[in-house]
Amino acid sequence: MKKVIAILVVVLGFAFNTNAQDKMIKTPVKTVSLEQTNGEFTQKQITLSEGTYIFEIANNNVGHNVGFVLAPKADVKAHIKNAYVTAQVENNTKGNSKEVVLKKGEYVYFCPLNPTPQYTLIVE
Template identity: 75%
Template sequence: MKKLIAIVVFVLGFAFQANAQEVKTVSLEQTKGEFTQKSITLDEGTYVFEISNKNVGHDVGFVLAPKGKTDQKHHIKNAYVTSLVKNNKKSTSKKVALKKGEYVYFCPLNPTPQYTLLVK
């Protein structure tokens, strides 16, 4: 019985570890009026966005939306940073599952242009 419990614990631990490794971090940096990364290409998968505020002088945010649907009702809410990004600090989003397609990312607080994120 102890061996069975040990095997179950091992398998569950491995499954959780494998699942945790599937989430990738995309680091983006904002300066005054722009992101330093002008476009991004990713594979389908689950991501967390880490946004850096590089001396913008005020709080910034992050919006991700399907291309052509940038109104607030189409924003991918889990991609919002969990707290506004203070000057010279970082903040992250929740987990975001991205499917194949074109998206745009931008910051309405900075404000920045809309940049392309392609998921292949």
């Protein structure tokens, strides 16, 4: 019985340490910087590789607050909420989204506050 308990403790301890190490290895986060001017983004199309991203949105003299929406092209109403800027971006400042994991596919990005057209983001 003691051998079974000792083996169980060793196995559980190994599993715990492996999980802790896995959590310490984090995928690199890349920043995508986008600029909005009055009624448009200056970047009309973006191509990225799969990965984790933060979107940095610059409000370049739009004259009022702006935001950011990212959605799958197949369902534009299915906004990716982590891609929203954490607060509306005031005139002549920058704001950031939370981390967003992007998989292969086509997306659209736009700003309903500016408002802008929908632009294409492709993940390869």
